[in-house]
Amino acid sequence: MPLWLFGFLAALSIVSALGVILQANPVHSLLALVMTLLAVAVLFIGLGAVTLGFIQAIVYAGAIMILFLFVIWLLNLQAEAGIAGGRLARRFFGAIAAAALMGELFAILSRAPSGGNLEAPAGYGSIHNLAMLLFSDYLVAFEVTSLLLLAAVVGSIALARRPAGARDGAVAPPRAAGSR
């Protein structure tokens, strides 16, 4: 990836990430977050992690953010509403959390190997290599994760479903103990 393109995408992702936290309107913040995710996805693709980049665009930008949008709509979030605590307390804890995160990032990045050959090896991040790893070395972890997701889906449906016979808005009659 040419340096100018990297610089452009990096700047775009930083500016849109700032847009996420600096805007009052939650829907505008969400749109900025989508832009951040897409800019990072293109960065991934440019750096050789092609599959990862596209999956980020499909799963995060294309699906999860739509669910965020649904949550914003259904909870009817207004601009800057519903945040507990005073302004001062919020800023104080926010500053502490930000400082901790910065410290961690600095500690990790200072240990990263610098310079040298940063070129990705041929075939790195291709869908073939990724699939080979997922279905050989990491097969158990992969399957366990998919079971976990399945359990989450079944659980959420079980929580959300209406008892049999109940109508819209009607309160379900209490079940007699042991009726199931």
Next chain:
Amino acid sequence: MLIELLIAAIKVIAVLVTVLSLAVVLLWFERKGSALIHDRIGANRAAITGLGARMGIPNLGFINTALADPIKMFTKEDIVPEGADHFLHTLAPFLALFPVLITFAVIPFGDTLKVGGMSINLQAADLNVGLLYILATIGIGVYGIALGGWASNNRWALLGAIRASAQMISYELPLGLAIIAVVMTYGTLDLQVIVRGQGGVWFGWLPRWGVMLQPVAFILLMTAGMAESKRVPFDLPESESELIAGYFTEYSGGKQAAFMLTDFAEVILVAALVTTLFFGGWQVPYLYPDGFHLPGGAFLALPNAAVAIFGVIAFMIKLVAFCWLQTLIRFTLPRFRYDQLMRLGWKGLVPLGLLNVLATAFVVVAFGGPH
């Protein structure tokens, strides 16, 4: 280097111009074709300056409507409702249109064309993960619709937007499952390689088109694709008898035209995907790189340029045929109810798609994969 850039630019412009002009043809078909199906006369008042009839020029039909409709739409007043989010209201139609238009970049519309020692791949962007790219752009396409409805500050528009986003993310699943089965069959995500894999014949006469191997995936992709394009029978997001016009209730003029154009571009995209994945893309039956090999044993040699041009023409004919099929369905079927829509998607198409993937996996393992 310069000549390569020039060729790339020409390919991009050619693809965009083709899609946009096909959209205008579809707009005309929406007027006159629907009239044909409904046994009406249809739009017949568009005559250039009204002089045509007096001077004995017959009504130019297609050209008149194709010119009049866009001019009418783009000269209408652009209204932003009170209390609407100005920025998003303006951005949304183009946020909807842009992902659909860029998707056409990976659709191969012809074989390799050799000109003066150079071979030009007739595909705007030669991407080896083309199908992932298509899934990504389709996923991004939801935002324009969703935000357009939300930014209008209108309850009908918001209801339409909620319906549209729920419908589009629900039907992305069967779409993806259909694509997975195709990927397993051909062992690649590269659309040009998939089309090449559909060349040749079985038993000496049957073209090796993907629909013969993946008929279920074809039906899944066609149905899910039509649901993604939100047209009858899947037009619940705009169902005018319930929601005025759904997510574009508060749009007028050029912005509304952009939403309409998105619809037509999606129809063309579904036709292009079906053609590419299941009907051999640019493959002409019995046409090989050196000429026609007819089943009887007859052979007709052709130069490379003629073969390439035949391929492009074949792709266009198939594309228009599937656009026509979708328009026919649009004017033949009534609208689904919302619970029927969701039941069809989640209880019908998704299990069918999963079964199809499973069956494909068995066949690939039992009879040897694509490699």
